[in-house]
Amino acid sequence: MFDVRKRGGIAALLAGAALAFGGAAQAQETFKVGIVTFLSGQAAQSFGVPAWDGGKVLIEAFNNGTAPAPYDKKGFGGMEIVPVVIDEAGGATVQVQEYRNLVQRENVDVVVGYVSSGDCLAIAPVAEELKKFTILYDCGTPRIFEDASYEYVFRTAAHATQDNVGLARYLKAKGVEVSTYAGINQDYAWGHDSWADFTAAMKQVYPEATVSAELFPAFGAGQYGTEISALLQARPDLIHSSLWGGDNQALILQGLPRGLFQRSQVVFSAGDHAMPPLGANYPEGVIVGARGAYGYMAPDTELNRWWTKLYMDAYNVIPVQAPYRMAQALTGLKLAVEKAMEANGGKKPTSEELAAAMKNFSWESPAGLIEMTNGGGHQAIQPIAFGRSMKNDAGEVVLGDIVRFPARCVNPPADMKGIDWINAGFPGAQCD
Amino acid sequence: MDLVLTIILDGLIYASWLFIVALGLTLVFGVLRILNFAHGGIYALGSYAAVIVTPFFAGFGLPDWFSIVSMFIAAMAVAIVLAPLIERGLLRFFYGRDEVLILLITYSVFLMLEDATKLIFGVNPYYLFEPRNVLGNVEIGSLYYVGYDLALGGLAVICGAGVWFGLRRTRIGKVTLAVIAEPEVAQAMGVNIARIYLLAFGVGVFLAALGGAFTAPLISVQPGNSVSVIIVSFAVVIIGGLGSIPGAAVGALIVGLARSFAVYEFPEAEIFIIYLVMVAVLIFRPEGLFTPVKARKI
Numbered sequence: 001m002f003d004v005r006k007r008g009g010i011a012a013l014l015a016g017a018a019l020a021f022g023g024a025a026q027a028q029e030t031f032k033v034g035i036v037t038f039l040s041g042q043a044a045q046s047f048g049v050p051a052w053d054g055g056k057v058l059i060e061a062f063n064n065g066t067a068p069a070p071y072d073k074k075g076f077g078g079m080e081i082v083p084v085v086i087d088e089a090g091g092a093t094v095q096v097q098e099y100r101n102l103v104q105r106e107n108v109d110v111v112v113g114y115v116s117s118g119d120c121l122a123i124a125p126v127a128e129e130l131k132k133f134t135i136l137y138d139c140g141t142p143r144i145f146e147d148a149s150y151e152y153v154f155r156t157a158a159h160a161t162q163d164n165v166g167l168a169r170y171l172k173a174k175g176v177e178v179s180t181y182a183g184i185n186q187d188y189a190w191g192h193d194s195w196a197d198f199t200a201a202m203k204q205v206y207p208e209a210t211v212s213a214e215l216f217p218a219f220g221a222g223q224y225g226t227e228i229s230a231l232l233q234a235r236p237d238l239i240h241s242s243l244w245g246g247d248n249q250a251l252i253l254q255g256l257p258r259g260l261f262q263r264s265q266v267v268f269s270a271g272d273h274a275m276p277p278l279g280a281n282y283p284e285g286v287i288v289g290a291r292g293a294y295g296y297m298a299p300d301t302e303l304n305r306w307w308t309k310l311y312m313d314a315y316n317v318i319p320v321q322a323p324y325r326m327a328q329a330l331t332g333l334k335l336a337v338e339k340a341m342e343a344n345g346g347k348k349p350t351s352e353e354l355a356a357a358m359k360n361f362s363w364e365s366p367a368g369l370i371e372m373t374n375g376g377g378h379q380a381i382q383p384i385a386f387g388r389s390m391k392n393d394a395g396e397v398v399l400g401d402i403v404r405f406p407a408r409c410v411n412p413p414a415d416m417k418g419i420d421w422i423n424a425g426f427p428g429a430q431c432d
Numbered sequence: 433m434d435l436v437l438t439i440i441l442d443g444l445i446y447a448s449w450l451f452i453v454a455l456g457l458t459l460v461f462g463v464l465r466i467l468n469f470a471h472g473g474i475y476a477l478g479s480y481a482a483v484i485v486t487p488f489f490a491g492f493g494l495p496d497w498f499s500i501v502s503m504f505i506a507a508m509a510v511a512i513v514l515a516p517l518i519e520r521g522l523l524r525f526f527y528g529r530d531e532v533l534i535l536l537i538t539y540s541v542f543l544m545l546e547d548a549t550k551l552i553f554g555v556n557p558y559y560l561f562e563p564r565n566v567l568g569n570v571e572i573g574s575l576y577y578v579g580y581d582l583a584l585g586g587l588a589v590i591c592g593a594g595v596w597f598g599l600r601r602t603r604i605g606k607v608t609l610a611v612i613a614e615p616e617v618a619q620a621m622g623v624n625i626a627r628i629y630l631l632a633f634g635v636g637v638f639l640a641a642l643g644g645a646f647t648a649p650l651i652s653v654q655p656g657n658s659v660s661v662i663i664v665s666f667a668v669v670i671i672g673g674l675g676s677i678p679g680a681a682v683g684a685l686i687v688g689l690a691r692s693f694a695v696y697e698f699p700e701a702e703i704f705i706i707y708l709v710m711v712a713v714l715i716f717r718p719e720g721l722f723t724p725v726k727a728r729k730i
Contacts, residue, residue, distance in 0.1 A: 039555075040550060040555070040655060041655065041656050042654070042655070042656035044555040044655060044656075045555045045556055045557055045654045045655070049555050049556075187702070187703055213699070214699055214700075216699060216700060217702060217703075218660060218702070218703045220656060220657070220659060220660045221660060222647070222650070222651050222657060222660060222661070223446060223449060223647075223650070225442055225445050226442035226445075226446060226691065226692045226695045226696075227695055229438050229441075229575055230695050230696055230699075232574075232575050232576075233434075233435065233438060233574070233575070233696075245654075246557065246651060246654050246657065249557065249651070249652035250650060250651040250652060253561075253564075253650060253651065253652070254578075254650055257564065257565075257569060257576075258569070258578060277556070277557050277559075277652065278559070278652075281559070281561065
């Protein structure tokens with residue numbers, strides 16, 4: 001690949017040609033995107049690999065110019081997208097080193113990555129130090145922009161507050177009667193934060209309901225027999241769980257024959273990704289969230305139909321939350337790059353130009369409108385949906401009984417922290 | 433009363449699973465003086481072998497109960513392939529070296545097995561549903577238990593008794609005990625020590641794979657399942673005393689019951705309690721509950 005950045009005189013000629021022939025020069029240039037997600041470890045199967053699967057087919061479609069408008073320009077503004085993919089496994093210390101490698105050795109133009117909240121919290125200050133435009137595409141902790149502010153860091157997915165606020169609102173909307181409820185969540189930040197958000201939201205939506213059991217098994221425990229017995233003994237009306245991946249599937253496999261899903265209404269706040277692999281063995285009647293309006297719950301738009309077909313043609317399985325979140329990062333990045341290029345006369349944008357383009361930006365993704373309204377214009381809000389697992393006419397377990405909530409119904413306003421907003425009774429929420 | 437029964441029953445089921453895995457770990461340490469970190473990787477391979485072998489036999493139209501038999505076959509297949517490969521191909525070159533060095537070597541084998549598993553099976557999950565349906569459900573108190581889970585207790589007893597009987601009541605077992613006590617003297621008496629080491633390691637691998645195979649119906653089989661089991665198994669054998677079979681049994685019981693009690697009474701301490709028990713034992717018995725000081729016992 002001919003790299004104009006390394007050939008000063010010729011670059012000037014090409015820059016002139018670019019002005020004369022529009023995007024012709026960009027067709028010769030590449031745009032390197034560092035992509036970081038789990039390719040190994042327990043999060044690989046549920047999140048990392050499907051996310052990169054989605055990113056791969058989407059980048060290919062962008063490079064071929066086969067995506068629908070407004071994504072129909074080849075690559076990013078005519079520049080071929082070259083992904084550099086890194087495994088997120090290894091912990092925050094390793095990831096900081098990998099990030100520096102991506103920026104300083106691989107010379108990527110932007111970084112898109114990070115499922116783990118711990119990795120996001122570690123990477124954000126380093127991105128700021130290196131002044132590299134960085135998109136956090138998946139991690140959930142509200143702390144990124146609630147506890148700090150950044151110039152070069154953006155998150156293109158809503159943080160975790162909406163998962164449990166939306167869930168409580170869904171229960172109310174569907175008239176689910178809850179006098180007692182219990183929780184089984186993993187014993188690390190995600191599990192504890194999810195449970196804290198859910199109990200806070202329930203205090204607002206179901207003020208009379210009481211907690212009958214709180215369980216925090218180890219991440220990756222695998223054996224849930226004792227926890228299932230404890231939940232069966234407690235007999236709550238509702239069981240809340242943010243378990244994901246293999247833990248979520250193990251709970252289902254072990255709880256199903258013991259009547260766990262018959263005795264209580266089970267809700268999985270982020271459990272959509274377990275449905276395709278378990279297929280017909282997935283229990284019916286479970287209320288399922290996906291951390292957005294994804295998969296079975298995605299809006300019926302031309303863009304989503306195209307995206308779903310693109311993914312299913314490649315992998316023969318419906319896209320769930322992880323590929324959707326990667327898609328909303330890459331669609332936003334593409335439009336931000338092209339917006340920045342319009343502003344700078346068609347050159348490859350700098351990190352500063354990209355940050356200016358992305359700040360307070362909004363765009364239509366396959367999952368609906370993404371708006372960078374919070375965190376000083378760096379944090380997205382988005383609609384969310386929930387559904388109930390049920391069999392369709394073909395005997396497949398899918399999600400029905402779907403309710404979608406607008407972004408401003410389930411996300412805090414720009415000037416409030418998520419937990420404060422919940423505890424204050426959702427002031428300013430716009431649900432109609 | 434119902435709650436006490438449930439706590440005991442859940443604790444016993446968990447302890448049974450732990451004991452099957454920890455038994456192999458303690459056996460290998462007792463005979464070879466190797467703290468085998470690769471045990472977790474072998475456990476995971478046992479799960480994968482079960483989800484491949486069991487549907488294979490089911491394809492011949494065999495009855496559902498044969499799925500239980502096929503899990504034994506899967507574990508045996510793992511032992512036949514891996515035991516000579518790891519013990520003869522690698523570990524034998526390090527016998528007599530520092531135990532920390534051998535621990536690092538087995539840890540590297542663990543990492544290699546993790547990656548080999550990913551290369552062969554990918555990262556997508558595999559499931560094995562049939563064996564867990566074979567024994568139906570049982571109503572105990574106000575709860576339903578799956579017969580398969582309760583049967584793990586029987587399997588643990590068979591494994592423990594089998595290893596004990598093999599060591600104490602068979603000729604090869606007595607030769608193994610002689611090798612444990614005085615390897616040089618045993619060799620001078622004509623004992624093929626290499627064969628004894630391979631056999632003991634093979635049984636350890638079989639037990640790890642068996643634990644993995646019988647766990648497969650309870651979980652989604654995917655990368656990453658091997659880490660947590662090896663850590664808890666280490667806690668069990670340290671509590672009971674490294675190299676002691678009764679120690680592994682008692683250690684598994686203590687951990688199983690303590691964890692079960694914590695889930696009901698102190699759920700926030702569910703993980704902590706296992707290591708609290710371990711620390712408490714080590715304070716009063718640094719060599720573990722069943723290991724005599726300076727003696728090698730199996």
